[in-house]
Amino acid sequence: MSTDELWALHEEVAARLATYLLAEKRLLEDRLKQLGGGIEGERTKSSGGRRPYPTVVPKFRNPDRPYETWAGRGKTPRWLTAKLKSGKRIDDFRISEVA
Structure with a gap:
């Protein structure tokens, strides 16, 4: 085979692989949506974040x-x-409440 023929074969294989990968990706995304998640589902679940703490x-x-x-x-x-190892008590460091 000549260089031009090999290059044409390479381009054809690359194009077929690209379409195959896109089809496989769509199939997997559809499956993931059916399972109740996906990237969008994860964002909505985690958007609540942590509960507020005082x-x-x-x-x-x-x-x-x-x-x-x-x-x-x-x-x-x-x-x-x-400080505790040196013999002090924890109450020595307590902040007195000023209210």
Whole structure:
């Protein structure tokens, strides 16, 4: 076969593969829609997001760095862990309520 014939064969194969892939993609998208999802379905389900939680006020403050606070939720911060190991009590770092 000559180079021109090979190139023509290559273009024909590429065109057939492209149409086959598009048809297969449509078939799979239709199947996904039947199963109750698809990309659009996922967006509508997750658009609700997380439920709103109330803001949590900090309950403990680092006396060395007052901008470091902790609300008492989650893992204990490193500064508080170090202070507790040095012998302090957690109530020493409690923020007094001013209301």
